[in-house]
Amino acid sequence: MDLENEKNDIGRDSIALWVLNPPEPPCMLYRILKNLKEAQLGVTLFSLKHQNSPKIVFTFLQALFPIFASFKNYNVHKFKSDVLGGLILAIFAIPQAMANASLANMSPEYGLYTSIVPPLVYALISSSREIVIGPATVDSLLLSSMIQTLKDPIHDSIAYTQLVLTATFFTGVFQVAFGFFRFGFLVDYLSDATMVGFLQAVAIGIVLQQLKGLFGIVNFTSKSDLFSVIKSLWTSYKNKSKWHPCNFIIGFSFLSFILFTRLLGRRKKKLVWLSHIAPILSFIISSAIAYKVNVHELKIEDYKIEVLGPIKGGSLNPNSINQLQLDSNGKYLGPLIKIGLTVAIISTTQCVAVGRLFASLRGYKIDPNREVLSLGIMNIIGSFTSCYVGSGSIARTAVNYNAGSQTMVSSIVMALTVLLSIKFLTGLLYFTPKAMLAAIILSAVPGLIDIKKVYDIWKVDKLDFLACSGAFLGVLFLSVPMGLAIGTMISFAKILLISIQPSIAVFGRIPGSEAFGDVEQYPMAINMPGVLVVSVKSAWLCFTNASPIRERIERWVIDGEDENSKGERSIKVVIIDTSSLVSIDTAGIASLVELNQNLTLRGVTLSIANPRWQVIHKLRLANFVSEIGGRVFLSVGEAIDAILAAKMEA
């Protein structure tokens, strides 16, 4: 290596000048704005620059409706795949949509409505190629748990439905706002640990809620917190007469059947179609059994199977604009806006995560802001057409992906198939057992529970685990927004606490290398006699830690020894490695100035090594560089070389 020659050519002085005179770094606000802007990747709605004019119409259409981009290389083969995928999707989606609607305490047809308009709208405007929209399990539980505190879904189901549609409208409005102001990055601000804790609580909530359907319990609490549900279960348990074992048998059998086929599909890829059709099979078989039991053979009250009963069908999504409760004097407006915000955050976070997952499987990027905007437009249009909150469910998207669909055309095929089924088949749903719907909902629970991830969080970071537990317990015992707020607050407090606590390490040279490292991390590191190399481990040297850090360095110098430096005395040189400092504030600079003064009084010289751009810039602005006689170096090694060179000269 000709490094030595290069060193001689360039000389230490010009390197020192490079360190001391970097270009002006961009202003902090500019950097933050740039980062916000960069959060927007991929196609932008209005990014029509650098285009030839003939293509501009197509590009414009493509920017407005990304589905057009898929048609570029579209062919009969792809179309066949999409139609087949769409049909499989519809078979999987119809029972799931009805089950989720019943989880949301809505009449089942609302689940079907939500599987028609939202997927159609989304297929046209989204940048994803895989996400399949429909009612999602988590959103459904969220809506029912929050809105049933405002209106009782059993006794006043019309008013309850109106509130759900209004919450859907606000969810859409918030999503449009997030997307429009490029706040798509905000979904990243719900920490993973919080999300995991939240999902575990949701899983428990779903199980508790569905025990009602599974056991066929009639008088059940409409509250969703743990205490009320357990109390209600206990009451039912004591009055055994109210149980309906037939319901339990049906529910449990079909839950086992669905889970078994899924396991089978995971083991043998060829049998994955079985798990796709398991819900519809359960649907048909259980309805047939219920028909037999309730109508023909056993009319005894004890063996009655709870069924859906008459369902309003045969029509397209009815107009629901006049159902929205947007009267500004209405007492529900405030709570509904809050619910809309909560659902928007959760629903968006999940959908973007699903989109990112499948986009990365296919090797392209989705644009979070575009997705959020699309979800918002879709939910607003949905709330006008009797749909409640739609989102990209991971189960449905996985079915679509496995079925080999190529483009969003499969979503369109699915929506049209659901449309036909609602037109002609709702009459057949009379005898659908409620326990079977509970089984379909419960089959989503294993996808939410993730003990391994919780354990990983515990293993890697105890404070993250605290955030996870905070969200879990908060959602379970207080409310969803409270739980999310607790988790998020712990996550941020953790980051802040660790970034700004006074943390400093003694550095030594790693044997056989020119690098320096923490002597606690590398116990074999070598200290140089008379030189104290310290490194600030916190991210900031600021008002919270500047004084303690300065005092600790001074104490080390005065003591001349500490637990790590193996008893060397009479320190003449202190080198502060600032490579991990993201930035420094006025209090940090003031403490460096004071440190330098106190050290100078003791005949100790202070040097700074490896300052980042912002740090050297601020040190120069505050004239600290001239105060320490320009002793700022590229690395600890160069600082020590300079000291040795100065000694040689002296």
Added chain:
Amino acid sequence: MDLENEKNDIGRDSIALWVLNPPEPPCMLYRILKNLKEAQLGVTLFSLKHQNSPKIVFTFLQALFPIFASFKNYNVHKFKSDVLGGLILAIFAIPQAMANASLANMSPEYGLYTSIVPPLVYALISSSREIVIGPATVDSLLLSSMIQTLKDPIHDSIAYTQLVLTATFFTGVFQVAFGFFRFGFLVDYLSDATMVGFLQAVAIGIVLQQLKGLFGIVNFTSKSDLFSVIKSLWTSYKNKSKWHPCNFIIGFSFLSFILFTRLLGRRKKKLVWLSHIAPILSFIISSAIAYKVNVHELKIEDYKIEVLGPIKGGSLNPNSINQLQLDSNGKYLGPLIKIGLTVAIISTTQCVAVGRLFASLRGYKIDPNREVLSLGIMNIIGSFTSCYVGSGSIARTAVNYNAGSQTMVSSIVMALTVLLSIKFLTGLLYFTPKAMLAAIILSAVPGLIDIKKVYDIWKVDKLDFLACSGAFLGVLFLSVPMGLAIGTMISFAKILLISIQPSIAVFGRIPGSEAFGDVEQYPMAINMPGVLVVSVKSAWLCFTNASPIRERIERWVIDGEDENSKGERSIKVVIIDTSSLVSIDTAGIASLVELNQNLTLRGVTLSIANPRWQVIHKLRLANFVSEIGGRVFLSVGEAIDAILAAKMEA
């Protein structure tokens, strides 16, 4: 240098093992607790370990009452200095104490009471050797501005005084709690920028308030916000009859006199005594003038000088335990606790700063927790003996230091001198002009205003300036606690925002050195063909920035070029320098896993360089190290050497 030999002896493999297998780092909670504990420096009340038994009684006394430590080498010479210093201090403190009491809307004798008991208590138990306790300007303004919203000090002065004493009690309770639970470090959490903004607002508040005394305005608002005061001034201006020019002349002349002597003392060290006696001189001369004007010569209403009038004196600090409003049903209890907390934070922050400043001038350390505890005990005892909040004022402490006092004995001498003066001299205070007190208060304003510091903050950090302005405007237009809360929140939000935003830089080798640096900071840095070296500039790779950072690295690899890497294509190696990462969370690790998978698909290898202790520990826990085939290196240079070595072998 025999580095090459050392390198050959040790070998790359064992260095790699050192990087990969560091000792277990201490658990994060342990580190945080350790830092909290380390915040306590110096003598601890109960640190009686490692002591010989004969000395233990003295050591115990010394730990309980640090003043005993001063007596070790105490002699007649030091005693003389202390007595002289104490007398000078009393001469300076008496007018200032009365002025501050009138700023707090209290009768002047309360200022004198507060200059007796609190300094005595503090002298016995504090670890400082310089701080002189008494009523402080900032605390006085704080108390009057917050308590006069509860009770009118003019029409119900007895009830107002009771509330001030109760607030003093709560201030003491909070300070004891801070000190006892070792929360002394909390005073560091009020950012400098916030404090500077707050003090500028206080300075303006004092000026506006004192215009009343200076001009001798009679009907003045008792509110302290900007609007009310300016409105009140305007009203007085329109009704000229209410002005009393004599007051203004007296106030303005003596303010000029005091400021001039201070300037003189700063220019010529020998004349510093002049600035110490200027207040008492102003006192005597102005009282004589007022006596002449009001009693003997000009009894015309227009030329009347507003004087203090009859003052209750001649007695020691009266017992005031039964004056405290601690009834839990009282409607003032809540607000008073809040006021106590605010005053405790501000008063403690200022006093610890003063203590640190003078301790560092004398070359010793004070123990923040001990100081806070001492202040708390002192204020609680003070509230029982008709004293309001006492603190270590910087002006009084500077007088003490300049007068050559050696120990806390000077404070005791001062307190006894004030005691004598209250016993015998209060009768003479009848003719003290209020305008003269206003002049003394106003003379403290130049010490609060610090335009240079504000400008420095603006120059170094625009977001710190935002915190400073937020505190300033909040205190001026809303309230003191709101202003402080705004400033603190902006300070923390800034740190959080910059620590967690997605920020990443391309690194290149600095010519003539083995170090690598940001190519934007060092435009002459050299890129190695086929290698992309990136460095995470944020303090965390966590849920907020993991996805954007991963996406940006992938984009750079896919593009094969970016604005900085000068058009090199076909990147085969990505090295991530993690030296500035304080820590990483599960989301950060997940994004590294995903990045590694995506890069491997493209035939690009990923290496990690220079991980800190926590980072390598977490990466190992999450099995990421084995996932990237152990490609973790001590530095970017070593990573590139390893790549070159692997190429040579291939």
